[in-house]
Amino acid sequence: MLLLADAVAVLHAGAVLFMLTGSLLALRRPGLLWLHVPVALVVLGLYLTGSDCPLTTWELALRERAGAPGYDGGFIGHYITDPLGFPIGATSTQVGVLVIAVLPNLAGYGLLVLRSRRPREHPLRSPATSR
Template sequence: MLFAHAVALLHAAAVLFMLTGALLAVRWPRLVLPHAPLALTILAVNLAGADCPLTDLELALRQRAGLAAYDGGFLDHYFFGPLGLDVRAAGTQLGMYGTALGLNVLGYGLALSRRRGRPAPVGAATPASSAPCAPGTRAA
């Protein structure tokens, strides 16, 4: 039972990180390295309509522990079901994918714009038009 709960917590952490990782990468850019592959993997599993491996593992561990397996997926069981929402309904699907896509586009957009706005590293070549003028000369 403990392992099934641990997998459920890991699954929840993966979903939460998939939703917020791009926003966190604005502050900590190195988070892109684990976030991008995770987000793409979750997207691929969902678009393919495949069963999530973490859900399959949790269900197998629940059955091994003598607990009842649940119908549907992880989000349906732990999030949408308790809210009375049908995960297969078009509105729920639109909200789910829209939220995930929106947060990731926003996060990566902010991260890219922040990266572009950074000053050049010390010692980097500067374009002639932005180079400071020598004392006593005027800018063209």
């Protein structure tokens, strides 16, 4: 059971990384937007409503079933901010987490919008052959 709890924690870390970088990855592979947009909306909804992430709930339940201690709070606080000395409950930490989550996504989606507005060159015509 403990191995399963650890696997869920690794999955959770992957989901967090994808949440942070998904729009930037979509610059190379636009099909990833079909996965990133729903993930981002769910994470945003959980954050705005103060709800617990289902992956955290699942991890903690597996740890409890294995007889291992759980932890208070959420995944980000337990594994990232608290060990770095930034208590997740502090307003400055909350603002920092929000900025770190939003900035790469704004950059990625902004670049995707700019790219979509750029005129496309016809694949059979290059500047050298169109003369």
